[in-house]
Amino acid sequence: MVKNIISRIYLFIILLFLYAPIVILMIFSFNDSKSRAKWNGFTLKWYESLFSDPDIKKALYYTIIIAILSSIISTIIGTLAAIGIHNMQKWKKIFIMNVTYLPILNPDIVTGISLMILFIFVNLKLGFTTMLLAHITFNIPYVILSVMPKLKQLNKHLYEAALDLGATPLYAFYKVILPEIMPGVITGALLAFTLSLDDFVISFFNTGSGVTNLSITIYSMARRGVEPTINALSTLMFIVVLILLFIVNKRTSKDTN
């Protein structure tokens, strides 16, 4: 009994440590003073200035466009890749999977600078295209890793049965394989979308000519000092991530059951 109470108190303290900074940040996004310590009354003016700030609007636009494009492209390439890799001979499969793990295991900064070197080497101007290519590159492995387990569960005779019953390979793919692996595909797409929304390090090295995402904007603002509009921005981003996670979580718990 005593042990249980101590456990609960300990857990509470850790959760306090984890959430107090976020909650304080959120509360002060409604504070009518630039100070982070004094409460001057409720206001929404930081949200207003957030929505009227052209830099943030542009960054938001790029963040969302890149997240959507990179998650769609990486889901298509990654899903096809997973199916192909699944049917390869063992040693080839092991080799390709090891390379696929590289962007996940490698420090972000190494992935970031290596892509930057490539883009500058081939004379591709750093900007929207390079950032998109970089995001697709680090998203594909996560899609492959989400789809692979579903392929392993798939009964391989299903596809053959469909072909025997006269389905064309393409028709069999759409009607038999795709519905079976769909949960993995959607989880991978959502994961890619979230990772792309959140990325800083790789984007930081692979962007240029005025193209930024929200993380880069926050970094440059934070480097200049504390700014209440960032508080407002964090509150909104936290809510969006919460909603996204809720969807992903619902999906994965449905999958495992």
Place this chain on the structure above:
Amino acid sequence: MKKRWISYPYLLWMIIFIIVPLILVLCFSIFISTDNGLQFSLNNYKRFMEPLYLKVLWRSVVLAGISTIICLILGYPVAMILASKQMSKKSFLLFLCILPMWMNFLLRTYAWMTLLEKNGFINKILSFFGIGPFQLLYNNAAVILGMVYNFIPFMILPIYSVMKKIDPSVIEAAEDLGANQITVFKKIIFPLSLPGVFSGISMVFMPAVTTFVIPRLLGGGQFMLIGNLIERQFLLSGDWNFGSAVSIVMMIIILISMAIISKYDKEHEGGQLW
């Protein structure tokens, strides 16, 4: 289902965007351009062995190491409490523990900037008691705090997922045989949780040792860590050759430690994020 060709777009992508860039980094680190064209040289690696840079490496390893130990000390009990069977609303509490991990990394770091700065929240509370204000930002402790705060979910999660799989009947058997709680922990729970501990250590240490954002924002830039060193070579001083050499060294250190750790974590059950 023999259609291997549908993975070819990815294989092409993989070669262009994963393999070629890494080869380019390697080339930049071992070739320098001289008057007679490119020349093989290990000078950039030798330069990294100078005391100035070794100190940076050492400082990164020490700060990341201290953060990892703190994460382990704080996180292990959390994982143990969450995995214990008496806890109600377990999955919700676990969700709460790992939720911050999905919040933007920069915002989490920024949150501490607003708390620690000179007229920030903590100093205001302290001044209420008549002490301070203190300079809480821009020192090693602030950097470690930032690392612990950002990476502790990566310690809790793998330990929890390993502990959850410990068969409760093993613990009951030990208790039936007369072991007290300390012995049960020492002889059963702790050894069985080691794979999770190892993957937790790697998942905290790796990002901590390579980060350049936390030292830049909470350390104020005067505390250069290895990530900052790389960033500077590419974005400020433009010395790609040296920056590449540092990156290669860091990559090798990390891949080797990953390989060692995955030996202890054979079933890969600790590393999963869901």
